[in-house]
Amino acid sequence: MISAIVSFGFSLDAYSKAKRQGESALTNAMYAMSRSFSLVLACLIPIFFETYSYLLAVAAAMIGVQFFDGFVGLRVKNAFKTIGPFATAAGNGLLLLLLLLN
Numbered sequence: 001m002i003s004a005i006v007s008f009g010f011s012l013d014a015y016s017k018a019k020r021q022g023e024s025a026l027t028n029a030m031y032a033m034s035r036s037f038s039l040v041l042a043c044l045i046p047i048f049f050e051t052y053s054y055l056l057a058v059a060a061a062m063i064g065v066q067f068f069d070g071f072v073g074l075r076v077k078n079a080f081k082t083i084g085p086f087a088t089a090a091g092n093g094l095l096l097l098l099l100l101l102n
Contacts, residue, residue: 001043003062003088007069008036039065059096063089 011033018029043062046055066089073082 001040001047003066003092004036004039004043007065008033008040011036056096056100059092059099063092063096066092 011029015026015029015033018025039062042058045051046058066085069085070082070089073080073085
């Protein structure tokens with residue numbers, strides 16, 4: 001959930017910056033924002049409805065987002081934006097594994 005909210009925050013920031021850059025950048029930022037907001041909404045469902053399989057699917061999706069965010073960090077050569085997402089993906093992957101073994 002926290003990662004989805006952070007991603008949505010980054011997309012809001014990209015949207016506000018893209019307003020000054022032109023139509024193409026703005027369109028890309030709006031697509032990123034809509035996808036990030038959808039992930040936030042998807043992460044809310046297991047809080048209100050107890051559904052094990054849905055929780056597993058959302059957890060796997062967010063682990064994927066975090067994992068690929070780590071590659072973005074590598075691309076922009078930022079240690080914080082590399083280590084943070086990879087560590088979060090690994091930690092959440094471990095927690096998901098423990099959930100599956102329970």
